[in-house]
Amino acid sequence: MKNLINRRILIIGSNGMLGQRLTEFYKRSGDVEILACSAEDESFIEGVEYRKIDIREKSEVKNVVMKFFPDVIVNTAAYTNVDGAEAEKELAWKINVVGVKNIARFAQAIDAHVVHISSDYIFDGKNGPYYETDNPNPISYYGRTKLASENELMVSGVRNSIIRTNVLYGPAKYGRPDFVKWVVNSLREGKNIRIVTDQFGNPTFIDDLVFGIDAIIEKTAEGIYNIGGKDFVTRFEFTNLIAEYFNLDKSLITPILTEELHQPAPRPLKSGLLIEKAVAELEYNPHSIVETLSIMEKELGL
Numbered sequence: 547m548k549n550l551i552n553r554r555i556l557i558i559g560s561n562g563m564l565g566q567r568l569t570e571f572y573k574r575s576g577d578v579e580i581l582a583c584s585a586e587d588e589s590f591i592e593g594v595e596y597r598k599i600d601i602r603e604k605s606e607v608k609n610v611v612m613k614f615f616p617d618v619i620v621n622t623a624a625y626t627n628v629d630g631a632e633a634e635k636e637l638a639w640k641i642n643v644v645g646v647k648n649i650a651r652f653a654q655a656i657d658a659h660v661v662h663i664s665s666d667y668i669f670d671g672k673n674g675p676y677y678e679t680d681n682p683n684p685i686s687y688y689g690r691t692k693l694a695s696e697n698e699l700m701v702s703g704v705r706n707s708i709i710r711t712n713v714l715y716g717p718a719k720y721g722r723p724d725f726v727k728w729v730v731n732s733l734r735e736g737k738n739i740r741i742v743t744d745q746f747g748n749p750t751f752i753d754d755l756v757f758g759i760d761a762i763i764e765k766t767a768e769g770i771y772n773i774g775g776k777d778f779v780t781r782f783e784f785t786n787l788i789a790e791y792f793n794l795d796k797s798l799i800t801p802i803l804t805e806e807l808h809q810p811a812p813r814p815l816k817s818g819l820l821i822e823k824a825v826a827e828l829e830y831n832p833h834s835i836v837e838t839l840s841i842m843e844k845e846l847g848l
């Protein structure tokens with residue numbers, strides 16, 4: 547039997563792409579008490595206890611944490627618009643850094659374990675894929691805020707786990723479409739899509755990440771863990787795998803270079819996260835991309 551009986555888990559960012567799958571997972575598991583929190587007035591997931599929260603506000607974090615008194619706080623909330631962060635620096639910093647500082651402060655007051663989600667964007671992408679011990683060197687403002695969020699947790703003294711992940715996709719039902727859904731919808735509509743050939747990583751299926759989060763909670767594993775996918779691919783290769791699986795017209799996919807997109811934020815190109823530590827310590831065993839596409843086909847009716 548799992549050692550989670552009566553465990554109280556506070557999920558922050560529960561309406562986000564990852565947060566909603568994590569909330570559904572713990573709702574189904576039944577042997578934990580959860581409180582879901584996010585920025586919207588209402589929960590996207592029905593049948594769970596929900597509070598609206600703005601993690602930038604110390605008093606709101608304090609109220610939620612002190613009232614629910616969780617054993618574990620999983621923070622999936624973040625300012626995640628990489629290009630937007632270049633123009634909205636103050637907002638991105640307040641959510642990604644001050645927000646995490648607020649969570650750490652009140653978690654420490656009640657000795658809760660904080661599990662926080664970070665990103666491969668803390669690296670410059672010159673020589674990835676990366677181990678947990680490699681030196682960060684963010685090249686975008688978003689990446690700087692994510693690295694600063696890790697540092698806030700580490701200096702706070704709170705019991706914490708930092709999960710670094712990259713290119714999330716999966717069967718989240720609410721909010722903006724993920725990359726897979728976007729590719730499938732665009733190609734089915736006969737639209738041409740321009741996809742970069744020079745961004746490399748190991749896309750992470752959200753439900754594999756949920757498994758990793760749960761393993762970290764169950765084992766009270768502290769420290770930094772890379773949680774990425776099984777397959778290392780360029781974005782162009784990933785797109786072709788999606789088109790092949792769903793029998794779509796690959797001639798609509800045009801290969802381009804990242805620099806041709808003229809995006810406000812630079813992207814780490816040769817990135818990705820090596821997952822040996824999670825495999826060894828968490829029994830983490832992610833699906834292949836093709837397996838995950840089959841799961842998405844069934845779950846979303848794609």
Ligand SMILES: NC(=O)c1ccc[n+]([C@@H]2O[C@H](COP(=O)([O-])OP(=O)(O)OC[C@H]3O[C@@H](n4cnc5c(N)ncnc54)[C@H](OP(=O)(O)O)[C@@H]3O)[C@@H](O)[C@H]2O)c1
Binds near residue numbers: 560561562565601
């Ligand atoms: N998506 C990826 O490819 C990727 C890759 C690497 C790492 N990550 C990290 O993984 C985590 C989850 O990402 P995701 O893609 O699931 O993000 P997401 O879909 O953008 O969800 C983030 C959630 O946080 C909420 N939020 C924003 N500001 C808030 C505030 N001040 N107080 C409370 N909630 C707030 C958002 O609400 P609103 O929608 O109303 O703003 C949203 O529900 C993030 O930490 C992200 O940095 C993501």
